[in-house]
Amino acid sequence: MYQPKPSGLTPHDRKLIEVATYLARIAIERHQIQAEKKATEAYNARLFNEVKQAEIDLRQNKAFLEAQRESSLDGILVVSHNYEINYYNQRYLDIWKIPPELQNARDDRSMLTYLMHQMVEPDAFLKEILSLYEHINESSHYELHLKDNRVIEKTSSPVNSSDGAYWGRIWYFRDITNRKRSETAIKQKSQALEQALEELQQAQLQIVQSEKMSTLGSLVAGVAHEINNPLGCIVGNIKAVEDYSKDMLGAIALYEHKFPHPGTEVQEKLEGFDLEYLREDLPKLVSSMQDAGNRIKSISKSISTFSRADNNQKQEFNLHEGIESTMLILRHRLKANQHRPAIEVVTDYENLPAINCFPGQLNQVFMNILANAIDALDESNQGRDWAEIKTNPNRITIRTRVESEAVKISIADNGKGMSEEVKAKIFEHLFTTKPVGEGTGLGLAIARQIVVEKHGGIIKVNSKWGEGTEFIITLPI
Template sequence: MTPDKIGLVLVIDDSSTNLELLYDILTEVGYEVLLAKQGKKGIELAQSHPVDLILLDVIMPELDGFQTCKLLQTTPETHHIPIIFMTGISDNLEKAKGLGLGAVDYITKPFYKEEVLARIKIHIKLRRLTRELIHEKESLEQRVEERTAELSQILAELQQTQLQLVRGEKLSSIGQLVAGVAHEIKNPLGFIAGNIDLATEAVDHLIEYVELYRSQFPNTGEEIQRKGVEIDIEYLLKDLPKMLASMKVGTDRICNLSTSLGTFCRSDTSVKVLADIHEGLDSTLMILQHRLKPTPHRREIKIVKNYGKIPPVHCYLGQLNQVFMNIISNGIDALEEVLGNSAFPENFGPQITINTQLSTDQQQIMIQIADNGQGMTPEVKSQIFDYLFTTKPVGKGTGLGLSISLQIIKEAHNGNLICYSELGKGTVFEIQIPINDSPAIAG
């Protein structure tokens, strides 16, 4: 297409008079025009040229407009080209048939020059905006895939490094590693949020354009009015910007989650800090939220929080959060195993309950994390805190989580970690942390 052309329009009509008239109307304002007197010839031209719009007569010999439209819509090279039917018939059923075949509009004969140009202009504009949005979407998806692959590699390396650190009891470095992951997450989020802003601007321009068209052509005709009702155009014009705004809120929420991830594993392992235990629990639950949501294979895992009135305590909150993560993750694993067991009733409601309270003597904080899974046998229960012991399949569990958790509670906090479990009755982990334990240096 030469630079002075504003679009390539293919006109298919068996009438030479109509072809000449439309050619003059369109070329006068700058459109490039292809002409075909038969449906078959029109299809060939559409397949071999970068056509922006097709004007298609309904009544033609051999292939009529409806048959031609159907072939164009089912051919990969042409199915995306918008088609406007031209007809002298005012039968609504015939028009509905054409729209059902994939046409985007109708022009009624005899032609009204301003109407023809207005309809062509808006549909070419809509098609180009659609192509731009599709291109942006494909480009964004490609960049997200590339960045996701990079992050997956980084995460795999970090997980391997983290395992080595845990085995060496160097938990103080885990916070720095996870903070790095949190930082990396913000990079792809940045360009996603930026593209949402661009898409929002494009939609605003499109809405402004449609409103201008409606103000200039208030009598849009019965077909356009009916189509507007069918697609609920008023709802789209009002709520599409809200949808994009919701997507923006979602990206902001992920940014907040990234910040929570950094807080979750913050590097406070050298000195105890005065911390709110409930804040640590909520941070852990937020990070694990994706594992609690329903999936196509299982229902949602419900979280019940019975938080009591407890004071802040001096602790290594980053390390305690690791303990919360280990225990809650194990509870989720146990419930997923139950949900995959056909022996359990279909109405089984998976649930994790978290209770916090002061001990009877007011000297300790008691944190109970319970699941209503299938529980453990006495033999398994007696080994759960053993180093490298795990009941999970190879590659899914390392056998380090609970043994390290016990070390964190006992050695770093002078507390205790107890497990209560009975086969068929679920499992409860109780964490006991002294309130008045003096600040110390982590070993």
């Protein structure tokens, strides 16, 4: 019969237990290792897939990039930080006509030399390159002109890693020859158009001016001429009238003396017209007729001076005569009217030499400036009553000077003046601040043309809003 031992394990038992435990641990470890191996295998497989996918992505990106670079209109060149050529596209080779041996060399220096040979200003390009070597983080952009007349737009930027390390430089080259050509053509066209417009305006001014001058000129010259003949008759005969009347009065006095009693019929006739008064008044009357006749003569002379038909030839002319005759033509506008007292005209003339000019045209200039001055004075009078104007009278001051081979004529008014905006535009064709029907905007454009273009002179303006205006004309002697 089996009887368990009452106490403890035999050494043999203990050994057995030890072995069993050992075996169990090994089994467990093996299991663990197998589990780990499985996990590692799965991880590796995943990793492998990811790498594979990344490789596919990379290849795809590269293909896209490549396609992009190759289809670009720009020639692209990439140079690494150690000046090795890293990449270029076909367009780059085409633009710069790079030969095959150079394509393979990949050497930045020989490439650069090859490019520079084609440039009109290689030194400037080299300077730019050297500067970029020094300032590696700078970008640059400019136009290169090639000896074969092409124009290449060049852009260059640094390529940096995300942490800022310099990896190299990328260059873009674009052939902009056609664009430049059309830009130049457009610029030339618009310049030509501007020029044509300017010429047209000048021609128009000239036509307007000569038209006006010839109409006005021939009109007044005709009137003056027509007046001259009868006037000559009147003035010429006044002397005879004076002599005849003296003779007649002398004869009457003699009759009176010889026949103190001529009879009632003669007595009544003599009493009928106050012979004594007639004797006194007739010489005065004749004399004032003489004065008036002389005045008409001088007016007529001024009119002829003003309207001298001199469009073809320059002639010696005394400018004071021109200014005075112009003032005479404008006399009716200077005179007092119901709104204001007469405009004061102050002249300060220096002894001027006669100058070689177109007198009729210069008179036109004086006329335009003086007429504007009168307009400006009339405008400044608005809102002021007669007494106010009287205390601060309307005045035009005309000053002439000789200065270093030139004559200076200043015509100033104390009228309304001009704002800076108006002042900047007054010589422009058709610029006017006056109401329709009053201003043509041609007066000063014509004046400028006559002074500057026809006489090689200068016309300047000084003006202050509310204070007045001065025009200064300088004419070479």
